[in-house]
Amino acid sequence: MQYDTIIIGAGLSGLAAGIRLAYYDQKVCLLERHTTIGGLNSFYRLRHRDYDVGLHAVTNYAEKGDRSKPLNKLLRQLRLSWDDFALCPQIESSVVFPDCTLRMTNDFELLRSQVAECFPDQADGFNRLVQSIDEFNPFADTEGYLSAREHIRKFLTDPLLENMLFCPILFYSSATPNDLDLRQFVIIFRSILQEGFSRPQEGIRRILRVLVKKFRGEGGELKLRTGVNRILEKNGTAYGVELDNGEVLEGKRILSSAGLVETQRLCEKPFVEEKAATGDISFVESISTLDCSPADLGHHGTVVFFSNQTDFCYERPSTPVDLRSGIICSPNNYQFEEPLEDNKINITALADHQYWLNIDDEEQYQQAKQEHATAMIENAIGIVPDFQNHIIDQDIFTPRTIKKFTGHLNGAVYGSPTKQLSGTTPLDNLYLCGTDQGFLGIIGAMLSGISMANAHCLK
Numbered sequence: 001m002q003y004d005t006i007i008i009g010a011g012l013s014g015l016a017a018g019i020r021l022a023y024y025d026q027k028v029c030l031l032e033r034h035t036t037i038g039g040l041n042s043f044y045r046l047r048h049r050d051y052d053v054g055l056h057a058v059t060n061y062a063e064k065g066d067r068s069k070p071l072n073k074l075l076r077q078l079r080l081s082w083d084d085f086a087l088c089p090q091i092e093s094s095v096v097f098p099d100c101t102l103r104m105t106n107d108f109e110l111l112r113s114q115v116a117e118c119f120p121d122q123a124d125g126f127n128r129l130v131q132s133i134d135e136f137n138p139f140a141d142t143e144g145y146l147s148a149r150e151h152i153r154k155f156l157t158d159p160l161l162e163n164m165l166f167c168p169i170l171f172y173s174s175a176t177p178n179d180l181d182l183r184q185f186v187i188i189f190r191s192i193l194q195e196g197f198s199r200p201q202e203g204i205r206r207i208l209r210v211l212v213k214k215f216r217g218e219g220g221e222l223k224l225r226t227g228v229n230r231i232l233e234k235n236g237t238a239y240g241v242e243l244d245n246g247e248v249l250e251g252k253r254i255l256s257s258a259g260l261v262e263t264q265r266l267c268e269k270p271f272v273e274e275k276a277a278t279g280d281i282s283f284v285e286s287i288s289t290l291d292c293s294p295a296d297l298g299h300h301g302t303v304v305f306f307s308n309q310t311d312f313c314y315e316r317p318s319t320p321v322d323l324r325s326g327i328i329c330s331p332n333n334y335q336f337e338e339p340l341e342d343n344k345i346n347i348t349a350l351a352d353h354q355y356w357l358n359i360d361d362e363e364q365y366q367q368a369k370q371e372h373a374t375a376m377i378e379n380a381i382g383i384v385p386d387f388q389n390h391i392i393d394q395d396i397f398t399p400r401t402i403k404k405f406t407g408h409l410n411g412a413v414y415g416s417p418t419k420q421l422s423g424t425t426p427l428d429n430l431y432l433c434g435t436d437q438g439f440l441g442i443i444g445a446m447l448s449g450i451s452m453a454n455a456h457c458l459k
């Protein structure tokens, strides 16, 4: 079977790329090893309840009709309407550090006024920083790593404010510890602080359902439970894939969302140094279902990023979970027209992937999950009202879960620290999209799929 493009992975980047290519009449085949779509941002049903794997917030919120915003550009590229995703804006999020809280909504002016109120001597610097971000082109063809911390320090002198701004940005995007590339910092600053958060009432199912329907409607072929075992190449050119069952599919181009090192492992010859290119930032998350809404307990925050110490540390911890900081997300706290069926609070913390991947004994693994999830919840009490007596069900995922269901080595949520912004590989006709191309998150991954499809497969 000869395809125009074979896409490895039916996560958000693969689905978006598939729609784009199928729309332009390409014969496209989307191959997914897992039993369902969505990759890092999927969904499941457990004990009669719906769960989202990864959805805290859809970033890049834009009002309907604001044509200049990335979300609306993305929808146009996918030939979807604003109503298709049915996004409801957040109520209010915050960054909580000892003795200081910064509140934020989808109106950036709230954050600007919060900075002026909490850090009066930094207000001018913050405004100049924002201006520098507004003027910066993160997509310009510049080489080499640019430290975001160095850039920020040209404008801000208070390390507490610096850390409070880095906390949500690192938590929601960074494959590298404690700092990130300025281009990525700018993209994420805009997408989460300036544009903000939203969520469909039905969660990620809504977005995935719309994407699959569109892909199939344009004539794309989706094969679930169909892993790629090997990328076939001849004289430096990729020409097809061998599936886990031994079947061979040929394609003029292969677009892989599996990850940089993960894709390399499908090829005959290595092209990056594996140890350095394998990410190690991962998380444990507890998802608690409650017998009442978080609002009934007095918690109205959508996403709360917190650090128990002023010196925020974002790196692979030396303990199973890092209790110094975390994220508290309440999926109920969006401006929904109707209350959600279930009441949930998710607590997320950085985790040591080696600890979780090395537990062989199933009973021990389950015990460790429970023990550390309880510690994470206890640690968050105070920032969120005590909800422990209201928990009626709980699920917990770890780096092991992420690795098992997405194939990402080390359960690295943000993939490799080495991003391939061009999407090219040493093999002709083999390209990367998604996490390791460099655009992250739900919207970022879709933008990556679209831009790599446009650049390499629609020439």
Ligand SMILES: Cc1cc2nc3c(=O)[nH]c(=O)nc-3n(C[C@H](O)[C@H](O)[C@H](O)COP(=O)(O)OP(=O)(O)OC[C@H]3O[C@@H](n4cnc5c(N)ncnc54)[C@H](O)[C@@H]3O)c2cc1C
Residues within 6 Å of the ligand: 008, 009, 010, 011, 012, 013, 014, 031, 032, 033, 034, 037, 038, 039, 040, 041, 053, 054, 055, 056, 057, 058, 059, 226, 227, 228, 229, 257, 258, 262, 285, 402, 405, 406, 407, 408, 413, 433, 434, 435, 436, 440, 441, 442, 443, 445
């Ligand atoms: C717990 C968690 C919470 C998150 N929360 C948010 C959030 O609130 N907001 C947000 O914007 N982002 C969030 N993210 C990040 C976001 O989910 C990802 O950045 C995005 O989904 C990545 O999409 P992708 O297409 O690049 O990769 P992936 O989702 O990893 O897709 C790759 C796919 O390829 C498949 N695959 C891999 N190897 C093979 C193979 N050999 N053969 C066939 N198939 C293969 C995998 O099974 C997977 O489905 C979260 C992520 C996690 C894990």
